[in-house]
Amino acid sequence: MGNPMKIRxxxxxxxxxxxxLMQHNMETGLRKGAxxxxxxxxxxxxxxxxxxxxxxxEAQFGQSVSKNPYLLxxxxxxxxGEKVSISWVDNTGDSRTDEVAITA
Amino acid sequence: MNIxxxxxxxxxxSLSTSxxxxxxxxxVSDSDRIAQYREMIADGNPAEFxxxxxxxxxxxxxxxxxxxxxxxxxxxxxxxxxGAYAALPRYFKDTRKVQDLESRLLTCMTTLQGIPEEQxxxxxxxxxxxxxxxxxxxxxVVGQSKGIKMAVSLKHPKEKEAYEIGQxxxxxxxxxxxxxxxxxxxxxxxxxxxxDLPNFNVQKDAQAAYTSWPAYRVSQGLTRSFQxxxxxxxxxxxxxxxxxxxEATIALTMFLAVNANGAEYAGPGLKR
Amino acid sequence: xxMETNLERRKALKTGASFGLLAVLGAFGLLKSGxxxxxxxxxxxxxxxxxxxxxxxxxxxxxxxxxSIQLTVPEIAENGAVVPVTVASTLxxxxxxxxxxxxxxNVMAANFxxxxxxxxxxxxxxxxxxxxxxxxxxxxxxxxxxxxxxVKVTAGGCGG
Numbered sequence: 001m002g003n004p005m006k007i008r009x010x011x012x013x014x015x016x017x018x019x020x021l022m023q024h025n026m027e028t029g030l031r032k033g034a035x036x037x038x039x040x041x042x043x044x045x046x047x048x049x050x051x052x053x054x055x056x057x058e059a060q061f062g063q064s065v066s067k068n069p070y071l072l073x074x075x076x077x078x079x080x081g082e083k084v085s086i087s088w089v090d091n092t093g094d095s096r097t098d099e100v101a102i103t104a
Numbered sequence: 105m106n107i108x109x110x111x112x113x114x115x116x117x118s119l120s121t122s123x124x125x126x127x128x129x130x131x132v133s134d135s136d137r138i139a140q141y142r143e144m145i146a147d148g149n150p151a152e153f154x155x156x157x158x159x160x161x162x163x164x165x166x167x168x169x170x171x172x173x174x175x176x177x178x179x180x181x182x183x184x185x186x187g188a189y190a191a192l193p194r195y196f197k198d199t200r201k202v203q204d205l206e207s208r209l210l211t212c213m214t215t216l217q218g219i220p221e222e223q224x225x226x227x228x229x230x231x232x233x234x235x236x237x238x239x240x241x242x243x244x245v246v247g248q249s250k251g252i253k254m255a256v257s258l259k260h261p262k263e264k265e266a267y268e269i270g271q272x273x274x275x276x277x278x279x280x281x282x283x284x285x286x287x288x289x290x291x292x293x294x295x296x297x298x299x300d301l302p303n304f305n306v307q308k309d310a311q312a313a314y315t316s317w318p319a320y321r322v323s324q325g326l327t328r329s330f331q332x333x334x335x336x337x338x339x340x341x342x343x344x345x346x347x348x349x350x351e352a353t354i355a356l357t358m359f360l361a362v363n364a365n366g367a368e369y370a371g372p373g374l375k376r
Numbered sequence: 377x378x379m380e381t382n383l384e385r386r387k388a389l390k391t392g393a394s395f396g397l398l399a400v401l402g403a404f405g406l407l408k409s410g411x412x413x414x415x416x417x418x419x420x421x422x423x424x425x426x427x428x429x430x431x432x433x434x435x436x437x438x439x440x441x442x443x444s445i446q447l448t449v450p451e452i453a454e455n456g457a458v459v460p461v462t463v464a465s466t467l468x469x470x471x472x473x474x475x476x477x478x479x480x481x482n483v484m485a486a487n488f489x490x491x492x493x494x495x496x497x498x499x500x501x502x503x504x505x506x507x508x509x510x511x512x513x514x515x516x517x518x519x520x521x522x523x524x525x526x527v528k529v530t531a532g533g534c535g536g
Contacts, residue, residue, distance in 0.1 A: 141450035323457055325457065376454040
């Protein structure tokens, strides 16, 4: 089970802005560890954002996304108190879902 | 996330456009470009994860005494975290010592929780493999001083003494390179590669530098504590690495913290 | 807590975790059956050149997007480990945004699918091994557009 994310969703003039910070090492598989061996690839491959059960963003990531991935996007609609949830899965099958209430 | 942060993003986007316009006119320096980069990554600091982890550690019973740190006195009274960092280091009656945040956490972890000191100081800094508990705790505590003005006292003779020792260490030249902290940090307009170095003789520089540590280091993918930062300074000067939370590091912290007085604490920071 | 309850708890945690995983996989599965869902494109994500990556994504001949895509990147990245990228477009019906780093070992960084109602912009952060071009491809109204900007990556200082 992955580590918790930080999600912020704020609605302004009918548009909800979502900012997500995920907690993940995003190892490329090309980096050597202290022992001289390659550190195995370990990265988030898919992300999905849902608002009230409706998908508002889908993403696929490769190894080039930074450690602790950051996302910012905006969708039309949203009201204070409604929920936005973010889910990810990584290349090892690990996953995480967190949700947050939209603030005005 | 509040609206001011949202508008900050718009500001950053519009700033970058204006930087691009400036670049076209050819009058933008590399320092400006780096400032632009820093603004663009300022939002979404992974140090927040260490703050979360530290808060959990603070509130979770641990050690042989199965106690939390919620009775830990950081100088503002037992359990008071808010604003504590902005007044550290300070003299503590119970230990009869001037202590910085990390040495004080060490006191609380050993006395309240009964964790042996050697267990904590064996690996006090985070690594790729393992985050350091004391470092996460420190990140949580400093976050609770965000926006609070630095007000480190020099009233107690021991505090004054620590400041003076710290000042001497800052200017003390030694080691194979005949180096001091002041070699890099007491002159304006010097830099290492692309980084402009703060001049601690200039109040604004001294304040900006101190109030942005501890910080998440992008290049290392880790949140670094103030003790780590000083340790790294000594390492770069080719000095022997100081003992974790030693009197020398606390004295140097005292000197740097007092020079930052009056500025709002802004950490945990986010750095290259 | 005795050993038995500890074990029980661990079992419960394990079951809980796998339920969580199933729920997420289930949610992804549901989406994949929908028309808009893009699979994790292994060929594209392991492409070593822009040409291969674009071809694997079915974006072989995108139109010039210099005017229609606003690609915001720093001119200099103080550290290549974190390079902020914002791709926005004023084109109507932006359906997809893809981000590439043309000199990375694997050039494709991320692909975003934007359903109707989601604004045609996204910000993320990518790694860059060295100075390179960040390439953005936007799909709007079924057509692909491409633009690029160079980001200089500095080695950074030595610990300060």
